Amino acid sequence: MKKLLIVYVFLFSIFFIYLYNYHLKEPHSSPFGQNEERLQGEIGEKYVLVTFQAGIDYWKSAIKGFEDAASELNVSVEYRGATQYDSHEQITVLEQVIAKNPAGIALSAINPYELKTTINKAIEAGIPVVLFDSDAPASKAYSFLGTNNYEAGVTGAHKMAALLDHKGKIAVVTLPNQLNHKERTDGFVETIRNEYPDMEVVAIKDGKGDQLLSEQAATEIIKLYPDLKGVFATEANGGVGIADATRSLKKEKAIKIISFDTDKQTLDKIKEGVISATLAQGSWNMGYWSLQFLFQHNQETSTQQQSVQSAILPKYVDTGISIVTDENVEDYYAD
Amino acid sequence: MKKLLIVYVFLFSIFFIYLYNYHLKEPHSSPFGQNEERLQGEIGEKYVLVTFQAGIDYWKSAIKGFEDAASELNVSVEYRGATQYDSHEQITVLEQVIAKNPAGIALSAINPYELKTTINKAIEAGIPVVLFDSDAPASKAYSFLGTNNYEAGVTGAHKMAALLDHKGKIAVVTLPNQLNHKERTDGFVETIRNEYPDMEVVAIKDGKGDQLLSEQAATEIIKLYPDLKGVFATEANGGVGIADATRSLKKEKAIKIISFDTDKQTLDKIKEGVISATLAQGSWNMGYWSLQFLFQHNQETSTQQQSVQSAILPKYVDTGISIVTDENVEDYYAD
Numbered sequence: 219m220k221k222l223l224i225v226y227v228f229l230f231s232i233f234f235i236y237l238y239n240y241h242l243k244e245p246h247s248s249p250f251g252q253n254e255e256r257l258q259g260e261i262g263e264k265y266v267l268v269t270f271q272a273g274i275d276y277w278k279s280a281i282k283g284f285e286d287a288a289s290e291l292n293v294s295v296e297y298r299g300a301t302q303y304d305s306h307e308q309i310t311v312l313e314q315v316i317a318k319n320p321a322g323i324a325l326s327a328i329n330p331y332e333l334k335t336t337i338n339k340a341i342e343a344g345i346p347v348v349l350f351d352s353d354a355p356a357s358k359a360y361s362f363l364g365t366n367n368y369e370a371g372v373t374g375a376h377k378m379a380a381l382l383d384h385k386g387k388i389a390v391v392t393l394p395n396q397l398n399h400k401e402r403t404d405g406f407v408e409t410i411r412n413e414y415p416d417m418e419v420v421a422i423k424d425g426k427g428d429q430l431l432s433e434q435a436a437t438e439i440i441k442l443y444p445d446l447k448g449v450f451a452t453e454a455n456g457g458v459g460i461a462d463a464t465r466s467l468k469k470e471k472a473i474k475i476i477s478f479d480t481d482k483q484t485l486d487k488i489k490e491g492v493i494s495a496t497l498a499q500g501s502w503n504m505g506y507w508s509l510q511f512l513f514q515h516n517q518e519t520s521t522q523q524q525s526v527q528s529a530i531l532p533k534y535v536d537t538g539i540s541i542v543t544d545e546n547v548e549d550y551y552a553d
Numbered sequence: 554m555k556k557l558l559i560v561y562v563f564l565f566s567i568f569f570i571y572l573y574n575y576h577l578k579e580p581h582s583s584p585f586g587q588n589e590e591r592l593q594g595e596i597g598e599k600y601v602l603v604t605f606q607a608g609i610d611y612w613k614s615a616i617k618g619f620e621d622a623a624s625e626l627n628v629s630v631e632y633r634g635a636t637q638y639d640s641h642e643q644i645t646v647l648e649q650v651i652a653k654n655p656a657g658i659a660l661s662a663i664n665p666y667e668l669k670t671t672i673n674k675a676i677e678a679g680i681p682v683v684l685f686d687s688d689a690p691a692s693k694a695y696s697f698l699g700t701n702n703y704e705a706g707v708t709g710a711h712k713m714a715a716l717l718d719h720k721g722k723i724a725v726v727t728l729p730n731q732l733n734h735k736e737r738t739d740g741f742v743e744t745i746r747n748e749y750p751d752m753e754v755v756a757i758k759d760g761k762g763d764q765l766l767s768e769q770a771a772t773e774i775i776k777l778y779p780d781l782k783g784v785f786a787t788e789a790n791g792g793v794g795i796a797d798a799t800r801s802l803k804k805e806k807a808i809k810i811i812s813f814d815t816d817k818q819t820l821d822k823i824k825e826g827v828i829s830a831t832l833a834q835g836s837w838n839m840g841y842w843s844l845q846f847l848f849q850h851n852q853e854t855s856t857q858q859q860s861v862q863s864a865i866l867p868k869y870v871d872t873g874i875s876i877v878t879d880e881n882v883e884d885y886y887a888d
Binding site: 226279282283286290363366369498500501502503506507510514517525526527528530531532533534535536537538539540546549550 | 561614617618621625698701704833835836837838841842845849852860861862863865866867868869870871872873874875881884885
């Protein structure tokens with residue numbers, strides 16, 4: 219009798235273990251026949267994010283977005299970057315990534331022309347590529363996710379107008395030969411010209427992306443226009459340099475500065491009140507939606523349900539701009 | 554002894570039923586601590602897609618994209634549309650949708666100004682709203698997903714140039730007073746002017762979105778310019794009307810037509826060879842990524858992991874354009 223008891227318990231256990239395992243492996247079907255599980259990838263599917271100047275803080279949010287999407291989609295990700303600002307190095311890194319035949323590549327192209335051939339090589343090898351932050355429009359990459367720089371300049375202009383009560387002389391410190399900076403400047407200058415008749419952009423100077431040279435440029439402008447009310451910097455080193463200039467000339471209170479991006483130095487200067495605002499790019503969105511796009515592309519090409527339309531990814535995503543001031547600056551340290 | 558057996562079996566059964574249910578409810582944790590399931594919604598979460606002129610074929614692809622995303626994310630969707638081309642009716646429909654407090658709304662706004670207040674009312678009630686296909690830029694909606702109409706015109710111009718071997722007189726039949734059509738025309742005309750010196754846009758006529766009026770407009774242009782080589786129509790009825798005109802005047806072979814969108818009549822005329830190409834919008838992308846955006850927004854606001862950046866949706870998605878010719882026309886009937 220005792221033996222029989224053990225046999226019964228054993229059989230019941232086997233049955234429940236079977237039932238338990240069955241439900242772990244199969245998608246749960248509800249009584250209504252609806253599939254209760256979201257489509258998910260395999261952890262073996264590896265997606266790679268490739269940058270340049272890999273060490274800089276600037277990429278942190280994009281990598282975080284890429285990782286957040288990966289954990290939602292249950293796929294693996296890897297981060298590879300050229301260490302220098304060197305297109306040959308980035309081409310080599312990209313070649314190495316292609317050789318491993320990953321499930322997809324999200325790339326920020328250091329140079330639109332020099333990377334084109336290698337990007338196309340990946341596409342021709344059947345590896346989907348999307349570009350983020352810095353585009354290579356002539357390549358065959360499926361999509362670009364980044365800031366609309368002209369619109370960012372427009373946002374900067376409206377914020378400057380609000381800070382200055384819609385009047386006064388202002389200047390821009392930028393990198394006139396780099397396309398994204400030219401677009402930011404154009405958006406800013408054209409908005410001021412067209413929408414704020416009592417404001418005037420009196421100078422546009424080259425700060426070469428360098429803190430000291432931007433400080434010198436700002437100092438020259440302020441000496442030439444002692445009634446200057448504001449300066450827009452199209453990149454972060456410029457903003458810090460201008461802040462140094464206003465401080466040396468004891469003009470911190472008289473001149474409002476709007477800068478770009480959210481590195482620690484810029485955020486610190488917003489807390490101190492020397493920089494009034496900075497424009498934060500949607501870097502998390504770039505990483506997050508890059509992976510969502512690559513994953514969706516692979517779903518489409520691997521399932522029977524594909525239609526022509528769903529097989530084509532959106533061409534461009536404007537990942538947006540938000541304004542950081544002393545009111546919300548703390549939130550951006552967390553990013 | 555028999556009683557004891559029953560008690561044992563009962564207790565083991567209870568234990569395994571408990572274990573089984575526990576694992577059904579909890580996300581499965583792998584031994585490596587990795588969450589093995591993709592984030593998924595609850596079938597009770599209802600997202601609503603709202604259009605106007607609800608009966609027309611035009612919305613089918615967007616609805617399909619919305620539904621495809623819903624089945625991947627395991628959420629419910631509902632389709633609501635004003636039956637007429639009437640902004641008051643759409644406002645009423647939107648009010649009814651808001652009253653049911655859905656998890657999110659994807660709206661194609663019939664009119665950017667008249668819908669603004671109702672869109673903002675939804676946002677203020679905590680219901681996320683994204684716009685697709687037709688924007689309301691002054692509203693508080695989080696994002697717009699649609700065609701970049703200027704770029705669509707550019708694509709049309711390059712295709713026309715390829716069809717005509719980069720030379721000859723061409724015309725445009727459009728709706729000059731409607732913004733998206735003006736943008737398509739501008740992209741087309743400016744590209745021809747700037748990039749194809751041996752081509753010339755000799756006429757831009759109003760077809761009023763009507764097949765017969767577009768036929769009349771095309772007939773007038775062809776009579777005025779007997780050496781006309783091509784016509785670009787910025788909407789589908791215009792394309793069909795122009796095709797009728799070339800047929801009546803026995804000019805089907807001499808004049809190439811590029812049209813817009815992929816309704817059955819247009820696709821039929823591509824198969825017959827009367828229309829050379831049409832520009833297909835990324836309507837599936839509009840619906841699919843609208844729901845992905847709304848879902849991601851709700852995930853962010855409901856989890857502890859939120860960062861400032863991830864809480865802000867991308868501002869704009871260019872859902873892309875693809876070219877349909879007799880080589881791929883069959884694929885578009887399936888959509």
